[in-house]
Amino acid sequence: MEKPILTKEYLEKNFKNTGTNLVPYQPKEVRTSTFSSNLKELPNKGIVRDKVVDLETAIKNSGLQNGMTISFHHHFRNGDKTVKVVMEVIKKLGIKDLTVASSSFTDAHNFLGQYIKDGYVKALQSSGCRDELGEFISAGNCETPLIIRSHGGRARAIESGDLKIDVAFMAASASDCMGNANGMMGKSRCGSLGYAMVDAQYAKTTIILTDNLVEYPNSVISIPQNHVDYVVEVDEIGDSKGIMSGAIRLTTNPKEEIIAENITKVIVNSSLFKNDFSIQMGSGGASLSAVKYLKKHMIEKGVVASYALGGITSHQVSMYKEGLVKRILDTQCFDLAAVESIYENNDHIEISASMYANPHNKSPFVNNLDFVILSALEVDINFNVNVMTGSDGVIRGASGGHSDTAEAAKISIVCLPLIRGRMSCVVDKVNTIITPGNTVDVIVTDFGIAVNPLRKDLLDEFSKAGVKLKSLQEMRDFAEGIVGKAKPIEWDYNRPVAIVEARDGSVLDIIYKRKG
């Protein structure tokens, strides 16, 4: 008997349910090659060996069409240049009605308003929106409401398919010709590519934009080549100095010093404040000041933190160098000290936004946090937090990791001054809920510390430790005793302008256009 020839019929007859495909092997076209150094693809084998093309070619090859969804990361924060460069080509190609689903929008993206007016962009999705773009959206100029997600919620949406990205345009400060990319090397470095890593993996087409093509293979691989379709060289992807978000400033404001002391009081009187505790610090003035006090207690008590998570600044980097923190887990660098550190220090580890906070994977890093310090524009007596809409109702903030960390951390501490301008920041009902009150454990103002009544264990602990508490109602009443009750904003409930998603993708709140 001769050896059977492998045909489809033979395989189907004899190998059903074996776990293999019932398709016989077909050799690809004859393997002839040239050694041209410009070899992009061996025609006979379809093996891609060089993905560098110009931006227009990359966009055309991606098959981008009207109505599709594109994405960007915001690791360059106010110094971003990539969105502008890409949108100019998209406009030139005449592609319209796009959904732009960036990880966030900053002051660098105000020009998107015009693209919306002109019809190139139909909808926005992001963690936040600021400056003129925030005002533009709040004024109802975009017919489709902005979708607001936390960092973890966005990663969840991408990984689950709720947010299907057709083309991801990911800027990287160093990339080789195959797309192995990082944000740690090069003149335009921004540090961690935490947001970008998720988009790059899940987008239908991933385009790396770089102003620094390095030799193959790149020595640090944050985005691997097996996630990348094209590599585009541009003059400048972003301004390194621009990553300094503007949100980071050490405070000299006496109010913030008091808040900082109160934050510290909460932490050091908690039974969780012991060796190997973990913490995520905010980037607000008071929370960074709290770090100052916290360090003193740590040194006095001989306490070392197992890790810092975030959102990393020079403050965590210093703590590491001072031996107060063992490891840094970084989804975004907020300043150049963090950028240098993530490159040089093996204990400073880059993590993706999904690893960081996606609530639907097998456990993101936020799950092991002991403490998180968060800021707020306003809070209400039910512990709900608004970081998004100002006292005028205009969108000017970002959800960020707020709701992710608040829900996951053992003790979430939200801090804010009791009074800003002539308004109480503790109100009856916040304008917009970004972080639901059942996940907020402690609210700290310059007036005092309030513990969520749900946390009987904390109430007990603080009582035993002699930490005096106030209720949020007391705080509100005290503030309103000084500045009066603010006139409620009049909203046009027929004109929703933004949808706030909770971490799990359900709808938490709606932001409307103001009346008039």
Added chain:
Amino acid sequence: MEKPILTKEYLEKNFKNTGTNLVPYQPKEVRTSTFSSNLKELPNKGIVRDKVVDLETAIKNSGLQNGMTISFHHHFRNGDKTVKVVMEVIKKLGIKDLTVASSSFTDAHNFLGQYIKDGYVKALQSSGCRDELGEFISAGNCETPLIIRSHGGRARAIESGDLKIDVAFMAASASDCMGNANGMMGKSRCGSLGYAMVDAQYAKTTIILTDNLVEYPNSVISIPQNHVDYVVEVDEIGDSKGIMSGAIRLTTNPKEEIIAENITKVIVNSSLFKNDFSIQMGSGGASLSAVKYLKKHMIEKGVVASYALGGITSHQVSMYKEGLVKRILDTQCFDLAAVESIYENNDHIEISASMYANPHNKSPFVNNLDFVILSALEVDINFNVNVMTGSDGVIRGASGGHSDTAEAAKISIVCLPLIRGRMSCVVDKVNTIITPGNTVDVIVTDFGIAVNPLRKDLLDEFSKAGVKLKSLQEMRDFAEGIVGKAKPIEWDYNRPVAIVEARDGSVLDIIYKRKG
């Protein structure tokens, strides 16, 4: 008008097609917590903070049932202990008819034959099979044929869903309580977890087994916690010394020296042999000897390789230290020198099996290879290669990265002695095709060098360089002139025992039981 309450109806009426889910947020149960240090899960929030359980609990929780598919990696090669430990519990739990889809089977897995006889295991899938298990399969003792895939093909199958893993049991020499794991630290270190990384990401349930629980968070994260369901502590996951595969030995065999010289001749006379060339070296004696000669030429010519890929041994590590290789991309460590190096050297980079060779992702690392040196049990005059079945027709090898690198590299060089024992290794038709001839560019024996007629460019180049070539027919004839033509094996074509998949999942060949 009052602010609308967020109900399902309101959302469905007003927010269809906005890109968000039309489900209002529901707060999870009241957030009360204790600070028990044994806190595994906060009941109110479903947040998992500690995944360490015993093996039986992990298996029960995974929902493993009769007929499902489990997987293991073989980074410990002959020193593996994990499969045994797990199978013992599976037997105790009485779970039957499992498919065991390991990255490969080694001499450490012979006991699986008994599990097949007893019905606990119904089918095997892997890169290879050796020793008694190979004989067991070849003798037709397992009703479902073994599916053989290359490393890249296996990664393809997992990522595409062709191979759906229900439970992945991934041994790691260091893991924290949340499953951040690596193979680089600890007494049982094995280096790169290249195979494990793919299983961990795609399996329905991923269980990390470790004999080294480290504090949180682990300082090197090869498998991240967001891919891990459970962590199990065991006494010993594997024997570090066992990773020395036995396949790596420097040769003193004069035949192999000649082969090594011929390999070198091919490489250094190729126009690709210039600065920044790339190479994957085999682990066979001749190919490692070739490295010795190659280094001389590199030093003479001042040529430095951009990277080495593989399958990494002390030889690539030495080349790095000698400044002859700039980077090492590692999907598996073959000896302890490689294991130390991957931990200490930032230029020695761990890559997953998918990044390495999955032909259906956006380009694996094999795509950029200039040269690959491969071994063979036998080759035929059509350049087909067999690394799987011996001259007696018994399964005793592994597909490994053979077909992946052969297809992708610009020049694939397969080397073997012309005669082994009393048989020609160049035959009319190989018993089993693992790597199809159209992807094999050069075959090198101690008798000479043969270039695939498809490679007119190579024929041209070598002719100009004065490299004398032989045809495979010449080689076969010469060998058979000495040892005669081997009697063909008689196969029982009614009894298939293994299916050889090509990289893309199609069926390349079938291995049958021998007659009698």
